[in-house]
Amino acid sequence: MRLTLVSETTQTFRTTLAATGGNNVGIVVPDDVVAAFGRGKRVPVSVTIDGTHTFAGSIASMGGRFLVSFNAATRAATGRGAGDEVDVRLDLDDAPRTAEVPASLQTALDADPAASAAWSALSPSKQKAHALSVSSAKTDETRERRLASVLETLLE
The missing domain is CATH 2.40.30.100 (AF2212/PG0164-like)
Known part of the structure; x- marks a missing residue:
């Protein structure tokens, strides 16, 4: 080396x-x-x-x-x-690491202070994984199901 x-x-x-x-x-x-x-x-x-x-x-x-x-x-x-x-x-690299949050997830986080606080406590990589789960859904039904799952996980 x-x-x-x-x-x-x-x-x-x-x-x-x-x-x-x-x-x-x-x-x-x-x-x-x-x-x-x-x-x-x-x-x-x-x-x-x-x-x-x-x-x-x-x-x-x-x-x-x-x-x-x-x-x-x-x-x-x-x-x-x-x-x-x-x-x-x-x-x-001291730049803040943030995940791009899909609009539907951001709306849900804005509406629920507990979920928003839990989201903020996640590492950037965990935020990215949850955001990708929602944003990569191909149908509205899948997106809604994944969004509900993310929110449930945040509130556990």
Whole structure:
């Protein structure tokens, strides 16, 4: 693994993508990189692979090592997978992470303060998953059913 410590906000290194169980793949982040950010064990970052594909992620401690998830969409976009060597650039990303909320879900949240508070307490990735569930419905019936399910989950 080649490591270049660029600054407290940008780190670059070369690594091999690691299979992390099942179909999951991750970018193993060297301990020195995590320490250089000075943000603890969970660091929000903008990840650039081979200088061409950039996505938002977070460094997290998983199974005794630091990883950034390399999901199926990213694997498809980069043509890379477990066992492939990649050049990685990590930039500290302090921008707020928000999910685009479908109008029907936003209306329901605005009408129910308890659901809205529960929504605000969710991580951006959980918000995105719920929003996608509603927005990806192909029929009105499915959209309404999913919306009801999201609201029920929020109010549990």
